[in-house]
Amino acid sequence: MKELELVGPEPVAEPAGEAPRPPRAPRVHYGWVVVGVSLLVLLGSAGFRSTPGLLMGALHDEFGWSRGTISGAVSVNLALYGLTAPFAAALMDRFGVRPVVVCALLTISTGAGLTILMTSPWQLVLCWGVLVGLGSGSMAGAFATTISGRWFEARQGLVTGLLTAAGAAGNLVFMPLLAALVERHGWRTAVVLVSLCATAVAVPVLLLMRERPADVGQLPYGATSAPPPPAVDGSAVARSLRVLRQAAGRRAFWLLAASFAICGATTVGLIGTHFIPAAHDHGMPVTTGASLLALVGLFDVAGTIASGWFTDRFDPVRLLIAYYALRGLSLLFLPALLGESLRPPILAFVVFYGLDWVATVPPTVALCRRHFGPDAPIVFGWVLAAHQVGAAVVAGLAGLARDRFGDYDATWYAAGGLCAVAVICCAALRPRAPGPSTRAA
Known part of the structure; x- marks a missing residue:
């Protein structure tokens, strides 16, 4: 009987040398914390970029600068916002997201803060055009792409939609507040607030932002195995140019760039710049046109998040074809919808265009x-x-067309034609069916 007791079940205690059990996974994946911090950054970035339009009248009244001079600084800001993005993405791969974003926020803070001391137009170009343009461009779409790609294997489309929608939400949050400050307390109070907010947003980035899931002992959300370690070396600028050179040799890059240039042309360049004066040409008050444009931003949030959800479930090529086709049709009908007062058709256009905006x-x-x-x-x-670039080109051409023809009708029709070109570009992105020889092989 004693021998039988000796061969009983093994003790519960783990044998010496056995690896301890892995800790239980946290209930909330840290990727969602990173998304929350990123949302805060992008909300602020959108508000910082929207400020120059509010300052135009105040700077004209105080310094006597022409609107063309002030718009020049805004143009520099927009150009750098687009051109900085690819280099910022390479810098994030080379040095990390946290240091790049913190430096960008402090650059915005410095540029906005120094404007209270300016006395010449070149100082406006330097502060708000160059510094704020570089800072906000470093937190453009490439930032959202980097976060969603590093931290998420599943739900990448939804996360991209959330982060993209933060841009529109930032305008909704900051525009009314900054407009009230400019009207009641002067433009300097508004830019000081922007400077302080940019500095304040850097604090949660320093405290909570992490570079990759491995830094907190996790896998990307939805992943079953660890991704390969990143192989990044050399200069960030050189890498950006090298990636551009390699991508430029592929048809897909040019099709994506062409279709997205048309996206910028028909949103920021056309509707964002010329919708209010076009509505005013038809007798609509400027304040009413501005309210309609703000409504576009409101529905943009819902549309972009929904688009991210759709992207996780449907073919993105088919989605782009549908978006550009519907956008083009709506632009063709716009001349008949504009009028002196608010009517259901123009409200329907605004709602739809907001859902389709980005x-x-x-x-x-x-x-x-x-x-x-x-x-x-x-x-x-x-x-x-x-x-x-598409936004900048069409913004200028639409103004020339208005001067030449006396209205914007030709511009709306041309924009509808551009959307048809975007549909063709997106259709060309679909995989080609294999030929007979390929199937035989």
Whole structure:
């Protein structure tokens, strides 16, 4: 009987030398904490970029600068916002997201703060055009692409949509507040608030932002195995240019860049710049037109988040084809919808255009990942630069067309035609069916 007792079940205690059991996974994946910090950063970034439009009248009244001179600083800001993105993505790979974002926020804070001391137009170009443009461009779409790609294997489209929608939400949060400050307390109070907010946002970035899931002992959300370690070396500028050179040799890059340039042309460049004066040409008060444009921003939040959800479930090429086709049709009908007063048709246009405003971003990012893999954030940065170039070109051409023809009707029709071109570009991104020889092989 004693011998039988000796061969009983093994003791519960773990044998010496056995590896301890892994700790239980936390209930909330740390990627969502990083998303929360990123949302805060992008909310602020959108508010910082929206400020120059509010200052235009105040700077004209105080310094006597022409609106063309003030607009020149805004143009520099927009150009750098687009051109900085691919280099910022490479810098995040080379040095990390946290130091790049903190430096960008402090650059915005410095640029905005120094404007209270300016006395000449070149100082406005330097402070708000160059410094704020570089800082806000470092937190453009490439930042959202980097975060969603590093921290999420599943739900990448939804996260991209959330972070993209933060831009529109930032305008909704900051525009009314800053406008009230400019009206009641002067433009200097508004820019000081922007400077302080940029500095304050850097604090949670320093405390909570982490570079990769491995830093907190986790896998990317939805992943079953650890991703390969990043192989990043050399200069960030050299890498950005090298990725551009490699991407430029592929048809997919040019199709994505062309379609996204049309996206910028038909949103920021056309509707964002010329909708209010076009509505005023039809007798609508400026304040009413501005309210309609703000309503576009409100529905943009819902549309972009929904687009991210769709991107996780449907073919992004089909989504882009649908978005551009519907956008083009709505632009063709716009001349007949504008009038002196608010009517249901123009309200329907505003709601639809808001839902479609930057709904193109999540599927475009998904296609960059599909075609360019680990270099997708940098490639999307270059595609975003094309977006800004398209916006700048059409913003200028639409003004020339208004001067030449006396109205914007030709511009709306031409924009509808551009959307048809975008549909063709997106359709060309679909995988080609294999030929007979390929199937036989």
